[in-house]
Amino acid sequence: MTDARPAPSSRRAAGVLVTGASGTIGRAVVDALVEAGEPVVAGMRDPRAWIADGARRASGISAGGASRTSGGAAAGSGFGGSGASGVGGRAGGGRPESSGPGRPLGKPSRAPNQKPLQNPTRKPGTTVGPAATAANGRPGALPAAGHPGQTVASALPAGAQAATVRAFDFADRGTWASALAGVDRVFLVLPPTVGEVGRTLIPFIDTAMESGVRQIVFLSQQGVPLQARSPQHDVERYLKRTRTPYTVLRPNVVLQSLSSTYRDDIRRRREIALPAAAAHVAFVDARDVARVAARVLGESGHLRKSYALSGEQALGYTQVAELLGEVLDRPIRYTPTTDADFEQRLAGLGASPTEIARQASLFRSVRLRALRLPNRSIRRLTGRPATTVRRFIEDHRDSWL
Numbered sequence: 001m002t003d004a005r006p007a008p009s010s011r012r013a014a015g016v017l018v019t020g021a022s023g024t025i026g027r028a029v030v031d032a033l034v035e036a037g038e039p040v041v042a043g044m045r046d047p048r049a050w051i052a053d054g055a056r057r058a059s060g061i062s063a064g065g066a067s068r069t070s071g072g073a074a075a076g077s078g079f080g081g082s083g084a085s086g087v088g089g090r091a092g093g094g095r096p097e098s099s100g101p102g103r104p105l106g107k108p109s110r111a112p113n114q115k116p117l118q119n120p121t122r123k124p125g126t127t128v129g130p131a132a133t134a135a136n137g138r139p140g141a142l143p144a145a146g147h148p149g150q151t152v153a154s155a156l157p158a159g160a161q162a163a164t165v166r167a168f169d170f171a172d173r174g175t176w177a178s179a180l181a182g183v184d185r186v187f188l189v190l191p192p193t194v195g196e197v198g199r200t201l202i203p204f205i206d207t208a209m210e211s212g213v214r215q216i217v218f219l220s221q222q223g224v225p226l227q228a229r230s231p232q233h234d235v236e237r238y239l240k241r242t243r244t245p246y247t248v249l250r251p252n253v254v255l256q257s258l259s260s261t262y263r264d265d266i267r268r269r270r271e272i273a274l275p276a277a278a279a280h281v282a283f284v285d286a287r288d289v290a291r292v293a294a295r296v297l298g299e300s301g302h303l304r305k306s307y308a309l310s311g312e313q314a315l316g317y318t319q320v321a322e323l324l325g326e327v328l329d330r331p332i333r334y335t336p337t338t339d340a341d342f343e344q345r346l347a348g349l350g351a352s353p354t355e356i357a358r359q360a361s362l363f364r365s366v367r368l369r370a371l372r373l374p375n376r377s378i379r380r381l382t383g384r385p386a387t388t389v390r391r392f393i394e395d396h397r398d399s400w401l
Helices: 024-035 047-058 173-180 201-210 231-241 263-269 286-298 317-328 339-348 353-367 377-382 389-395
Strands: 015-018 040-044 164-167 183-189 215-219 246-251 271-274 305-309 333-336
Touching: 015 024, 024 040, 024 183, 024 286, 040 047, 040 173, 047 164, 164 173, 173 183, 173 201, 183 201, 183 286, 201 231, 215 231, 215 286, 231 246, 246 286, 263 271, 271 317, 271 339, 286 305, 286 377, 305 377, 317 333, 317 389, 339 353
Parallel strands: 015 040, 015 183, 040 164, 183 215, 215 246, 246 305, 271 333
Antiparallel strands: none
């Protein structure tokens, strides 16, 4: 199929909807698109956490720390190849928070393990989305949490347009039309709580195409072609069977799991306990995945293509623990654990049954050596090498102190 999309410069009037924007990769994609000058709609189940974090970032307060006036950070996903776990935090730390997943008329049909959430944008006095205006007069900035109507300027490059924040929930179709308004591309993330995509992501894909979307970039994970029962496999198969102008990104295990899901174990117990045996993984940084996403969303030549995104080196968790120890100047050990212990640990962190099953499947792939092969896809697509594990640990050192 010929990719006849126009050059990026002629397509900047319309924007990109990033679903799951409060998650690790989703948030990184928003940042990368904003930096590239793209109009961005950050879709999430509860925009209030993003708004609070936007106010903190504009005030120079670390997103990973607690504000004196409002605690907590906007957290999301950071665990596993899909980058959509609800038990991790976004890059740089922060408290865990599930980044849930959105119906036009009638009674909402909810996905398994999901509860309806009142649309925060309908709360009187709260300004979210296009009506929000930055201190310099630009629309789309993030109002400070707890102060309806107050505006703050986001910490963005000079001349960059802030992201517009809109409520979006795969289990509430009433949020779909407003989230899709004014966009022609979608970065599609499978939420950790969604296991049945036939009632959520697939109908949304149809709605997006009917609304005029010209490209859907789906965040999948490596090994999906061999996992016929996975929800990612169902979405990929649907995209390929239809005339959807898709691009599939399949990242390896994201490094942000070290600074989110395993952060407390590393910081307090000085241990990484996982059912990975002695297998090696070609880890990938969510920031690199985001740079690739911004590239394939902003230029032609990527329709109906799939990209496996890995780092350029493969390490075992013992080596990762050694690197952590060197950078933190304290001993960190890796302890191989069983599937049962690992699943119990995830349940204790608040992971849903769907997410627990997804991560158990991921580590089975790890033990089968399916995620061990490095590649240079990130370098080839972005012109820059993939972030090394050591560099990631150095960049996020404060997460474990």
